[in-house]
Amino acid sequence: MNIGEFARQGRVSVRMLRHYDALGLLPPAHVEPATGYRSYEVAQLARLNRIIALRDLGLSLRQISEILDERVDVEELRGMLRLRRAELAAAIAVDTSRLAQVEARLRTIETEGHMPETEVVVKSLPPMRLAELSAVAASFGPDDITPVIVPLYDELERRLAAAGVKATGPSLAYYEHATGTGGQVTSPAVGEGAVVVHAGCPVDLPLGNTLGFDVVDVPGVERAATVVHHGPVDTLMVSGQLLSRWVDANGYRPVGLPRELYLACPPDAPKEWVTELQEPITEA
Amino acid sequence: MNIGEFARQGRVSVRMLRHYDALGLLPPAHVEPATGYRSYEVAQLARLNRIIALRDLGLSLRQISEILDERVDVEELRGMLRLRRAELAAAIAVDTSRLAQVEARLRTIETEGHMPETEVVVKSLPPMRLAELSAVAASFGPDDITPVIVPLYDELERRLAAAGVKATGPSLAYYEHATGTGGQVTSPAVGEGAVVVHAGCPVDLPLGNTLGFDVVDVPGVERAATVVHHGPVDTLMVSGQLLSRWVDANGYRPVGLPRELYLACPPDAPKEWVTELQEPITEA
DNA sequence: TTGCTCCTCACGTCACGTGAGGTGGC
């Protein structure tokens, strides 16, 4: 059989047969030295079929040649298949989640006529060491937070300067519910709905409180939903709402402490502030 | 911000940012002419996040740059997302089926301690024009088939030779249940379980019966499970059983006429015959 | 002076598809 016939019988392309020949995976039974013409025997269909069957499992040609040439023992073979099984399960999970996101986009387009210009992105957050001051605010509303957090940062800045310490990156604030799950009660005299506001700056100092502020470690987070907010801090709630709705709509659940990373905060241009809102999440 | 900081904030690699710059997808706000150093602005995080969000849907960078630079209108955007949705659904279906096959292999290894050396492969079968003779056999067992099919092929060969006709490829036999679904009753005097045996050779002739044999079209089949059998025809049943079990175990159902393609049949070496068994299938 | 960060090529990945340019047998 010449290469064309063999390809037709095996329902593969001629190019594939040449490729398998080049890899040594399925060399032709005979090659005419004068012309280079390949010729195959019917019996080689069996090997071709094995190759195709294993390829259809999604194994690589390198793996297939190792299996067919018996360079792997049963135990290794089992390992390869288990790995493949895990890869497939992971790929299915990823694609299923992607499919849900694509469908959410399609729904957004139907109702709003365009794509959102602000994107929520899921990422991991690194652990950080912060110098911080904290205080209690009556609620999570901006009207209660702002009068608490602004003096905290002013004071922190003053104390850092006094101690001769420089921040190693953008400031990070985070919030704990003063009562309820997840947060420890810092002050006993706070009402329901109150939050502890932590105003922090990343520093390179030992843990403790020896310079007039706390030095603490904020743990890293495996998965957090984030949005970048542009504009003055009193409009942060808009992005906050967006973020909450997104978390809800995409089958996640908030877990842990919400954070704000102050990426850009020119003191004299509050409209040009850039803040990243970070909400640690887990599958609902 | 230099490229390193920007990459850290955006949780992406420096290489990716350079890549996006090279594609024109996210050029830095400023490039120092002397050194080539890139610098980014915080505001560019928004665009980076949009890129990441769209990439997480599985869109290509080319598509993303078309979307972000508004070179597609809403209708095209919807089309892209619908296409993506279809691709994802297809990918999930493929991977789900692969996963089932991998699990089947693992079970085989557990019980038999090795991989099967004969593979069942699913492929499409092309339509063929055959010159054929047919007759009824009492059952599908080899003891009933062989005494029917051998003289059929002998006779067919004689008549083809007499008509000066040459086969254009390997012979194909196919089988119909003489009674029951899917087959028309050819002879009224046959019992339950009888099969009509069609012995055919591919030819290049007009349809009809003018030369002492029927010229018919066997339709193509979209999906058939196939095995290549090596050895004498009286051992065909072994591979036949394997094929049936495979079809059953992999969530398929036989549909249409089973076939045998005689790939190699040296007349004086029955042990070296190579036959492909073909079973048209559909999802069960 | 020693790290650290930045830069530009440029190869490698994976399994082929798709020409380009040419040849042998009917």
Next chain:
DNA sequence: TTGCTCCTCACGTCACGTGAGGTGGC
């Protein structure tokens, strides 16, 4: 002579990872 099949390069695909080899600022 005209199709048909075969051959060997070799580029393109896709989104980067990973060196190699070198430079600027603290």
